[in-house]
Amino acid sequence: MELAMQRKIGKLKKEDQGRLVLSCPNQPGIVAEVTRFLYEREADIIQIEQHMDEHFFLRVVFQCDQFERRIEEIRQQFAPIAESYEMQWRMVSAARKHRLAIFVSKEGHCLQDLLWRFQTGELEAEISMVISNHADLKPLVEPYGIPYYHVPVTKETREEAARIHMELLEPAKIDTIILARYMQIIPSWMTQRYRHQIINIHHSFLPAFAGAKPYHRAYERGVKMIGATAHYVTEELDQGPIIEQDVKRVDHRYSVEDLKRIGRDIERIVLARAVRWHIQDQVMVDGNRTIVFSGI
Amino acid sequence: MELAMQRKIGKLKKEDQGRLVLSCPNQPGIVAEVTRFLYEREADIIQIEQHMDEHFFLRVVFQCDQFERRIEEIRQQFAPIAESYEMQWRMVSAARKHRLAIFVSKEGHCLQDLLWRFQTGELEAEISMVISNHADLKPLVEPYGIPYYHVPVTKETREEAARIHMELLEPAKIDTIILARYMQIIPSWMTQRYRHQIINIHHSFLPAFAGAKPYHRAYERGVKMIGATAHYVTEELDQGPIIEQDVKRVDHRYSVEDLKRIGRDIERIVLARAVRWHIQDQVMVDGNRTIVFSGI
């Protein structure tokens, strides 16, 4: 009751909260085993959600006194279970903040929106840096005291730019890169290095209008709804696992400029949702599909 | 793997599938206890979903050889656990079909839609009878071979009509009554007898426009979206727990007749979803709110 009430009023202490996220081959007894393990460590389950496809996927959020202090010990105790079920897993503290780098180009609406959500505490993570191939959005970032790195990119210098990016990202121990309308192609080796850790917002309802100028093409095709798609970046352009999508109805009266304007609102909301779910460990990847567990 | 594949291709045998639905005071260890119980009986969990509010709510779907034959035995084994946690619970076979009575008045769109969904197998239940205060929709029902009872109702004969209804419902062991635009008030004693077993479709986005003539009032108020609400019927008119709602955008060009026409599409889809979730034991009631677990 206490716990439910704390949760209800949003007062659960993050330091006492853990998340266990795992996938493994289907096999009977996994849920029983995992929940018994947690019960024996006096970890109360706040939320449990599973999904069964070719593989089995599980996310458990639990409350456990002084979890952050005991996390290494509990991880070690869980390791043999994980091994016996051939699990891919991670156990993290809810108090741990993701370290993010935001990549932008010239359009500031997604960046501005994310900055505002982090500032007001709606999203909880640490924005370590903003990287851009243009200097335009520096004034937007400066008031927040976040470093803004201007790394120009041309077709010829793409590889070199990516190496400069890595020299910025690696020492800062960046967990996740957000392409907030970055509009540049990321080299394969970098998408592999940050596998399922780069989130892009594409300004169409994928798979429709992958690639360049989606709003122009949506106009030409005469679609009756436009959309945006947040997805993990993989080697193939705009083909990675989709995290979230949304759409808005339009009609023949809307010009390309109107579509862009309306699209901006969809883009920033879809991206914000995807980032939220990602940093709360709600998203798992199953082949080229995502499983998005509900958060708390 | 086998199980996942069967599920994927929709080939899980219903006879081997069970559902356990329960609520109880919050307490640690419930999930561990329940999943261990199922594991020890070689019941593989297909889906588990929980919710924690003042109370704890759980729904487990499991696969268990010859479950239907063994159901009584397993229920008896589970009873002591249920008692120790003060659970309200039920354990049912997925093969068991709900027995439904559909109440209608003169408008046939919801009835026609439900009949079609049951006939095509999209909804799996047994429609035992249709009851109406008018004879109008009899021709719609007859081709399906379902009994149609015409029980006229006036303000003065409401109680008497309800008693006639009971004489039809009780011998047929009706589980659930669906008010598919029935437009008549159900007496309190009957809503209590069928507590959380009567589903009504109200033609507005409740709590807006509870009561009579919602489309006229939506028109007068100039709302920019109209909706429909499926809810359990309680003593208070249009105040019961909401199961599902949906809306559709409208504008100043829509007449009341247009709102009614568009509303019909929302009503039948919202009602169909609510009925589906109810007969699959996905809906639990928490005070005046519903928890709708995902189905499979």
Added chain:
Amino acid sequence: MELAMQRKIGKLKKEDQGRLVLSCPNQPGIVAEVTRFLYEREADIIQIEQHMDEHFFLRVVFQCDQFERRIEEIRQQFAPIAESYEMQWRMVSAARKHRLAIFVSKEGHCLQDLLWRFQTGELEAEISMVISNHADLKPLVEPYGIPYYHVPVTKETREEAARIHMELLEPAKIDTIILARYMQIIPSWMTQRYRHQIINIHHSFLPAFAGAKPYHRAYERGVKMIGATAHYVTEELDQGPIIEQDVKRVDHRYSVEDLKRIGRDIERIVLARAVRWHIQDQVMVDGNRTIVFSGI
């Protein structure tokens, strides 16, 4: 006032109501000229809507005593104006009912839905025949007293089948063909013969998943919304002008079967809207885009 009130209560007499639909090169004064023409003939404008793109598009609905009787005379009077502005135009009585042929294959949900909407008067047109490459849906159509023609089609007999279709369609003076999940390719010469008079419902949010098995491909791609698209059929498969689209949110828990089930509800509603707009002369084609004027 009288007129507004008649309209409000849905009591405008169809016989006194006309529609003028036209497109022409942009030029000043068109609206003034057209509205003066109507005013001089004592035709009151009930609704006027225009669109300006490379071309100019106009739809006027007007009230005019005994319009149906005078229609030929008024058409002849309008012809010189139309010529001077190089208009493509048609002037029709609202009382005139479109003559439709519905093509189906084995899936009956769109057909059943359309039949119901026509029967209840929600859609006003004459369904002259149903044509199918299978006999399956005959029982669905028979109670309505509409002829059902079973014309089997194989890859080899496609042309021959189309010729049989024409022998059915031409004597019946069919205006519009509705492919209600017909699943067969229409020969080019037939799409040209019925240019912008064949409406197809495609079970995806075009241009995504054009072609076969869209729900399977939507599942594989892991999209977070599925949709349906009603469009005019042209020579290129699933590439014709889009009339209407809608979508519904889905997630990782939905199997292909679930997508099909949910898709059926989107398909029939999207198709019904497109048919309604088409038979009320609300749809104009502008290149590969449609203009959908609002109806009354």
Added chain:
Amino acid sequence: MELAMQRKIGKLKKEDQGRLVLSCPNQPGIVAEVTRFLYEREADIIQIEQHMDEHFFLRVVFQCDQFERRIEEIRQQFAPIAESYEMQWRMVSAARKHRLAIFVSKEGHCLQDLLWRFQTGELEAEISMVISNHADLKPLVEPYGIPYYHVPVTKETREEAARIHMELLEPAKIDTIILARYMQIIPSWMTQRYRHQIINIHHSFLPAFAGAKPYHRAYERGVKMIGATAHYVTEELDQGPIIEQDVKRVDHRYSVEDLKRIGRDIERIVLARAVRWHIQDQVMVDGNRTIVFSGI
């Protein structure tokens, strides 16, 4: 053609563009008369839209060389026509910018969103001042160089505060007041002074949850969608003509805090749309309903 192309690429000069907005009793010939008037002044119609209810409503956007210079002359010429039809009307230059005052309390999301939209040129108006009963949001406004007036309000000082507001608004010739989550009641005499010129964003899908704490009440009622409503402020709290509404699906897993968070996104988008339509003269009031004509 020229005009269409200019429009298509968003290059219509605002100074050459006019808007005529009018309502009058229904009568034949109005559209013919108005369009002839414009044609004779070499004003090309870019968009025309009408609506007929008890009254007749019309909005015409036209292109006319040097309209801004000639506006007074054209207004005078139109006056006799307006009088003969008993029109309420206004004729304005598209280049004229509305003068806005934004009222806020402590929550900054709507304010921040509007400031951003005006800064990027998405909304075209002049924000003359921000007025608040708290000092909290001053830092948000300062970088934009807009005056921020802190006028504390208590129940007792409401009238006095309103007089101070008027001393700020009147000299600045404010056209429209936007209550961007102001949370204070506006005195009747002030709503009458700014009749249909005060826009409020209410954080519920009106008429549901009018008044205080709508998200708490939405949670308690267990609705499956939450919404926001932009409306004109009248004497009766939350009862004025609705301009725009939108909703978002929620479920039992959402806490009140979640509803608030999701609501913020709906609120700011709904408010931005309403403001856009209002400052582009797209909104007309018909009793307690609004007519929202499409913009260009």
